[in-house]
Amino acid sequence: MPMNRVQFQAGLSMPEFLERYGTEDKCRAALQAARWPKGFVCPACGGAARTRFERGGLPYWQCGGCQRQTSLISGTIFEASKLPLSRWFLDMQLLTQSKNNVSALELKRQLGVSYRSAWLMKHKILEAMRVAEGDRKLDGRIEVDDAYFGGEFCGGKTGRGTDNKVPFVAAVQTSPEGRPLYACLSAQPPTSEAMRAFAARHIAPSATVVSDGLWCFRATTRVGARHERIVTGGGKASMKLPQFKAVNTLLGNLKTAITGTYHAFDFAKYAHRYLAEFQFRFNRRFDMKNILPRLLQSLLAAPPSPEHSLRTAELGRLSGDQLPGDRPAGLGQPAD
Incomplete structure (x- = not known):
């Protein structure tokens, strides 16, 4: 089997990271x-x-026009942070260079900060990733499927109708050879209304959408896209169909990244950010050496994210008739 050059690329090694960003002065520069x-x-x-001039160890500039004073971090996600920038840059390095996700508990240990600080830093970065990926548009051949996180309550309903599963949609743009290129992940129910909104934002009119027999995916034609519906019949055999290899591989990697990292977290509340984290890394995986500078640009483009807004429930983003419960079965209290 030939080597996967994307998977085995060098990336930004820790010695290279320390050479570029190993001191506070380097991070500020x-x-x-x-x-x-x-x-x-x-x-x-x-x-x-x-x-x-400097104040409290931070550089400031005074405008020659309006006389406003602006610090290096004002108006960014770093605003009001008491942590040195070197901790933020190390956080970005750990989040971008890891093959799987990195929990806030692991960040706490690696960064030498409190759990609350590690959680807040991580979710500020994830929110910037979500903003950066918010208008991602796919074109060409696109494989689409719906999936769920969470388990079934004991004695509760099974299948798609269970009260304790959080739905999301995955779309993967493929190359002419069938290799995955870019992806969009959206926490939403598999309904025609939700798919119309998803298609309007993320699918180009010239695209060809390939889906299973779920009728809601026909809504992608509303934007002008061509739709190929393949009735799979369900079961494990349907997951091996070559027409859905890219999206099934992505979903498998996504679930491995999440279940292999976190003991528990409130997916129903924070799904949009965890999906955005995976999507951000996936769509930039072709150049791992430059993913940190690209993330830095995304952090500067995103608005400040105070803690109270980060902890606000995002259940309203799911546009179905019934919203899933706050705690996926078997996951217990949120720990990340």
Whole structure:
């Protein structure tokens, strides 16, 4: 079997990371270069800097036009953080270079911070990933399938109708040879209404959508896409069909990444971010050396995310008639 060059690429090694971002000064320089590559630009009026000074160890600039004072981290997800930037950069390195997910508990140990700080840092980064991937558009041949996280309550309903499963949709754009290229993951029920909204945002009119026999996927034709419906019959045999190899492989890797990392978490509440984390890494896997600088650009483009907004339930994102329960069966209290 030939070597998978994407899987075996070098990536950004820890020695290389330390060479680029191993000190606080290096991290500040990298953040400043990413935020203002042509020099300071006032976020209020677009003016240039009149003076530069430091306060509390952070560099500040005063605009020559409106006189506003702006710190290096103001208006970013790093705003109000008491942790040094070097911890944030190490967090980004761990989250982007790991093959699977990294739990907040593991980040706590690796970063030497409290669990609350590790959780907050992680979810701020995941929220920026979600914003960056929010308008991802797929084209060409696209395999689509629905899937669920969570288990069945003892004595409860089984199958798609169980009260304790959280639904989501996976779409994978493939190459002419059938290899996966890019993906979109969305926490939503498999309904025609939800699929119409998904298609309008993520599927190009020139695409060809390949799905199983679930009728809701016909809604993708509303954007002009061509739809190929293949009745699989269900069961394990349907998962081996070559027409769905890309999406089934992605779903298998996704579930392995999550169940192999977390003992418990509130998927119904935070599904959109965990899916976005996997999607962000998957869609940038072809260049692992530069995934951290690309993540830094996404962090700077995302709005600040205070803790109260990160902990707000996102169940309203699921547009079905009934919303799933807060706690998937067998997962207990959220631990990540």
